[in-house]
Amino acid sequence: MSTTRASNAELPLQQYENVVIRFAGDSGDGMQITGNQFTHTAAVLGNDLATFPDFPAEIRAPAGTKPGVSGFQVRFSSSDIHTPGDQPDVLVAMNPAALAINIKDLKPGGIVIANTGQFAERDLAKAGLASNPLTDGSLKAFRVIEVDINQRVKEALEGSPLSPKEVQRCKNFYTLGLMYWLYNRPLENTLKWLGEKFASKPDLRDANQKALQAGFNAGDIHELFQGRYDVKPCTSMPPGTYRNIMGNEALAMGLVAGTELAGLTLYCGSYPITPASGILEQLASYKNYGVLTFQAEDEIAAICAAIGASYAGHLGMTSTSGPGMALKSEAMGLAVSLELPLVIVDVQRGGPSTGLPTKTEQADLLQAIFGRNSEAPIPVLACSMPADAFETAIEACRIAVQYMTPVILLSDGYIANGSEPWRLPKVEELQRFPVQFLTKAPEGGFLPYARDAKRARPWVKPGTPGLEHRIGGIEKSHLTGNINYDPLNHEFMVRMRNDKVMGVRDSIPTPKPMGPDSGDLLVLGWGSTAGSIASAVEVVQAKGKKVAAMHLPHVWPLPKGLDTIFARYKAVLLPEMNLGQMARILRSEYPGVNFVSYPKVQGQPFFTAELVTKIEELLQTKR
Amino acid sequence: MTLDNAPLTKKDLKSDQEVRWCPGCGDYAILNSVQGILAGLGIPRHQMLFVSGIGCSSRFPYYMNTYGLHSIHGRAPAFATGIKTANPELSVWMVTGDGDGLSIGGNHFAHILRRNVDVKILLFNNEVYGLTKGQFSPTSPQGMKTKTSPMGSIERPMNPVSFALGCGASFVARTIDTHQKHMEQTLLAAAHHKGAALVEIYQNCVIFNDGAFEPVAEKSVRDDKTIDLRPGEPLVFGKAHDKGLKMAGWEPAIVEAAQADTWKADHASPGPAFAMAQMQSLPGMPRPIGIFRSVEAPLFDHGMNEQVQRAVAKKGKGTLKDLIYSGEMWTVR
Numbered sequence: 001m002s003t004t005r006a007s008n009a010e011l012p013l014q015q016y017e018n019v020v021i022r023f024a025g026d027s028g029d030g031m032q033i034t035g036n037q038f039t040h041t042a043a044v045l046g047n048d049l050a051t052f053p054d055f056p057a058e059i060r061a062p063a064g065t066k067p068g069v070s071g072f073q074v075r076f077s078s079s080d081i082h083t084p085g086d087q088p089d090v091l092v093a094m095n096p097a098a099l100a101i102n103i104k105d106l107k108p109g110g111i112v113i114a115n116t117g118q119f120a121e122r123d124l125a126k127a128g129l130a131s132n133p134l135t136d137g138s139l140k141a142f143r144v145i146e147v148d149i150n151q152r153v154k155e156a157l158e159g160s161p162l163s164p165k166e167v168q169r170c171k172n173f174y175t176l177g178l179m180y181w182l183y184n185r186p187l188e189n190t191l192k193w194l195g196e197k198f199a200s201k202p203d204l205r206d207a208n209q210k211a212l213q214a215g216f217n218a219g220d221i222h223e224l225f226q227g228r229y230d231v232k233p234c235t236s237m238p239p240g241t242y243r244n245i246m247g248n249e250a251l252a253m254g255l256v257a258g259t260e261l262a263g264l265t266l267y268c269g270s271y272p273i274t275p276a277s278g279i280l281e282q283l284a285s286y287k288n289y290g291v292l293t294f295q296a297e298d299e300i301a302a303i304c305a306a307i308g309a310s311y312a313g314h315l316g317m318t319s320t321s322g323p324g325m326a327l328k329s330e331a332m333g334l335a336v337s338l339e340l341p342l343v344i345v346d347v348q349r350g351g352p353s354t355g356l357p358t359k360t361e362q363a364d365l366l367q368a369i370f371g372r373n374s375e376a377p378i379p380v381l382a383c384s385m386p387a388d389a390f391e392t393a394i395e396a397c398r399i400a401v402q403y404m405t406p407v408i409l410l411s412d413g414y415i416a417n418g419s420e421p422w423r424l425p426k427v428e429e430l431q432r433f434p435v436q437f438l439t440k441a442p443e444g445g446f447l448p449y450a451r452d453a454k455r456a457r458p459w460v461k462p463g464t465p466g467l468e469h470r471i472g473g474i475e476k477s478h479l480t481g482n483i484n485y486d487p488l489n490h491e492f493m494v495r496m497r498n499d500k501v502m503g504v505r506d507s508i509p510t511p512k513p514m515g516p517d518s519g520d521l522l523v524l525g526w527g528s529t530a531g532s533i534a535s536a537v538e539v540v541q542a543k544g545k546k547v548a549a550m551h552l553p554h555v556w557p558l559p560k561g562l563d564t565i566f567a568r569y570k571a572v573l574l575p576e577m578n579l580g581q582m583a584r585i586l587r588s589e590y591p592g593v594n595f596v597s598y599p600k601v602q603g604q605p606f607f608t609a610e611l612v613t614k615i616e617e618l619l620q621t622k623r
Numbered sequence: 624m625t626l627d628n629a630p631l632t633k634k635d636l637k638s639d640q641e642v643r644w645c646p647g648c649g650d651y652a653i654l655n656s657v658q659g660i661l662a663g664l665g666i667p668r669h670q671m672l673f674v675s676g677i678g679c680s681s682r683f684p685y686y687m688n689t690y691g692l693h694s695i696h697g698r699a700p701a702f703a704t705g706i707k708t709a710n711p712e713l714s715v716w717m718v719t720g721d722g723d724g725l726s727i728g729g730n731h732f733a734h735i736l737r738r739n740v741d742v743k744i745l746l747f748n749n750e751v752y753g754l755t756k757g758q759f760s761p762t763s764p765q766g767m768k769t770k771t772s773p774m775g776s777i778e779r780p781m782n783p784v785s786f787a788l789g790c791g792a793s794f795v796a797r798t799i800d801t802h803q804k805h806m807e808q809t810l811l812a813a814a815h816h817k818g819a820a821l822v823e824i825y826q827n828c829v830i831f832n833d834g835a836f837e838p839v840a841e842k843s844v845r846d847d848k849t850i851d852l853r854p855g856e857p858l859v860f861g862k863a864h865d866k867g868l869k870m871a872g873w874e875p876a877i878v879e880a881a882q883a884d885t886w887k888a889d890h891a892s893p894g895p896a897f898a899m900a901q902m903q904s905l906p907g908m909p910r911p912i913g914i915f916r917s918v919e920a921p922l923f924d925h926g927m928n929e930q931v932q933r934a935v936a937k938k939g940k941g942t943l944k945d946l947i948y949s950g951e952m953w954t955v956r
Contacts, residue, residue, distance in 0.1 A: 308705025472693025
């Protein structure tokens with residue numbers, strides 16, 4: 001049979017610089033696993049990459065319906081990239097709902113791989129479609145490749161001891177195999193992963209491995225495609241050792257590393273919440289690094305236990321998302337008053353209230369900076385990319401212990417679940433900042449609220465003889481820390497706490513613009529807009545425009561020297577996934593600067609193209 | 624300078640801060656008893672730590688010359704859990720009240736008991752809100768008239784002992800602020816218990832709820848109106864030690880002292896302790912004080928640290944290099 005025509009394996013390989021694939025299916029179809037496996041293989045092959053998982057809040061919405069559609073976008077490239085791409089080149093649609101939801105994003109002329117085994121009348125009805133898009137002509141603009149994956153998997157796994165239902169669960173690996181063939185990827189990584197994942201379930205292991213192989217072989221055997229594609233390794237990545245990393249993972253690792261660099265033990269008090277739970281889960285797996293994890297009864301108990309641990313001499317931290325931040329705010333105020341180190345991680349999601357739990361947003365900025373009763377200043381940092389979460393977390397630990405203060409570390413859903421290659425830092429190059437606990441009374445006696453050059457008070461571990469002292473949320477006397485209701489002492493302490501936090505700017509660098517150091521426009525970002533901004537600015541710079549990009553890892557206090565940078569550009573554009581919160585702050589801090597706010601609050605990151613359009617529009621009006 | 628190993632006196636445990644409770648407040652007697660028994664425990668001062676929430680009782684840590692944390696309303700159990708799990712060597716004491724512990728902090732209160740964190744919990748129950756000036760609390764009796772319940776509270780009060788038993792507490796006791804000897808022996812039993820130990824203390828608020836416990840706690844009636852639950856001893860009460868309790872069917876009944884059951888605080892089930900705790904709903908029965916329950920249970924603080932030790936023993940202590948250089952890696956030259 002296979003000798004009747006030349007094998008497709010001999011089809012010519014077409015080279016692409018980068019490709020964006022979106023896998024879309026039911027929540028139960030395993031699209032996240034499929035996407036992650038494809039990503040993993042691309043990473044090991046040396047592509048630069050970025051991913052964007054996009055899934056519903058419901059764990060398993062009714063099968064086949066639009067609310068149940070789960071997607072995973074991966075972009076892999078032979079050149080440097082900063083985003084998972086605006087539009088997919090390929091859409092894998094496991095059912096009509098997945099097709100209907102995602103087709104509007106597909107690039108004109110893009111490829112649709114549709115699982116026709118799931119396009120019967122009742123499937124169309126579940127997706128709420130009046131007609132079959134595969135036959136009604138609505139996909140004219142695309143190249144549609146129809147594969148009955150249900151049937152193919154059934155055939156491939158004939159004789160498997162698995163039930164027919166279990167056999168159908170292997171569809172995603174058949175699909176992955178097909179994509180591996182199309183993009184000339186080896187199967188080894190995924191075969192190995194399946195072997196490990198299902199080590200104790202050989203039937204599942206064999207079936208999934210077989211489905212993967214069958215999907216790959218189908219590319220050869222069936223005349224589905226006119227050609228195969230390849231994306232060469234990225235050679236412009238700086239030399240080094242790399243691994244693929246997700247944001248939550250990198251952030252958790254950064255906290256472990258930061259604690260180690262401080263010479264402390266990490267104590268995580270957290271309560272599960274989307275999209276931050278991964279941090280608690282990751283830290284729970286780091287017990288052999290000495291990490292203590294406490295899954296508390298609620299958000300409040302989580303931060304309170306972390307503060308208690310910090311009082312006891314560990315580095316306490318808590319991870320949460322917006323609604324949890326709201327609950328923790330009273331305890332944050334206490335941490336400000338106690339002047340104990342603490343790291344509070346807020347993985348932002350769409351709000352208000354429950355909002356869009358699985359979608360991204362940056363609208364907790366003002367809450368992070370100001371969201372507590374009275375004057376309760378807290379330094380705020382923001383991660384910008386999955387890999388960068390590692391060093392930002394270390395920086396959060398450094399500020400917390402050096403200034404004896406709670407620190408808020410902002411991430412968001414886009415960073416948390418996205419992944420990219422991470423160039424691993426050399427351990428010996430990570431700067432240590434060991435904590436010196438006070439162990440005996442200094443000359444002149446022990447004063448719990450005495451201060452060092454950074455205005456930090458001494459940290460004493462309970463259990464230290466001779467330094468017994470009491471601290472609490474009532475206003476304290478300067479130096480002694482005893483209860484004090486005196487009006488002037490109160491103002492003194494309010495100013496002291498504020499000066500201490502503002503003093504953090506003495507130990508943080510001034511960011512540098514990327515591109516011309518003066519010009520028509522500076523595109524300024526903070527948090528996860530970094531990738532989109534960098535991509536867009538590269539596009540307009542290539543067209544010869546005098547536009548630079550700059551990013552703020554420290555969002556409060558703002559670093560020194562921003563005023564002189566801003567003064568060198570005619571305008572500063574601020575794309576934010578909120579209604580302009582950073583713009584509001586910058587306008588009050590730097591009144592003379594022409595800030596242009598560019599808000600987007602759709603639960604989705606900025607597309608490169610929309611930023612390019614906005615930048616070009618601004619440059620037009622400037623003329 | 625005090626020597627670390629010199630035995631402590633009560634005076635050593637008094638801080639230099641002026642005590643600011645109302646004159647005649649039951650808190651003074653409790654502070655005095657706590658300082659008294661702690662001095663005799665053989666624990667150095669620097670290993671003792673007092674945690675509290677918000678309320679009159681929660682000022683307690685400021686008056687102890689130990690480590691102390693005056694935290695936020697209702698959350699003391701969470702702070703205490705963080706402290707004790709971070710450093711299980713410390714002797715951690717928590718002070719709370721009926722509002723702090725059972726209203727705003729009811730959730731955390733349940734969980735510290737359920738988890739059996741090795742913390743000694745003193746619940747000052749005065750059946751009223753003191754620091755906010757006299758509103759009804761979750762333990763106030765039905766019908767109590769206060770500024771927020773001018774026509775009488777329509778709430779049913781909760782019973783802290785029953786609640787603690789329901790949470791699976793490993794040690795539950797009750798004592799009375801005016802009964803110094805009983806208070807000291809109860810606190811001592813709590814101090815020696817390994818695990819979360821709850822002591823409910825009937826505490827008189829002279830300003831907003833004066834005499835709330837007088838019907839059972841006043842000296843002249845106390846022996847007839849209360850019964851001291853002493854593990855291993857018969858359930859006998861009365862001035863003349865002439866009355867006893869015996870389980871009759873599902874409920875305890877008053878019998879002659881000679882027929883009294885012997886009290887056991889370590890039954891496999893907390894059922895008998897519940898029966899005692901709920902006895903006050905039966906007319907004419909004495910109010911139980913003493914030790915309702917005292918059983919061994921795994922310690923949460925120990926468990927958390929033991930898992931870390933086990934992981935380190937199994938996988939070796941992770942280094943920064945192990946942490947970062949993990950997973951599938953590749954090299955770009």
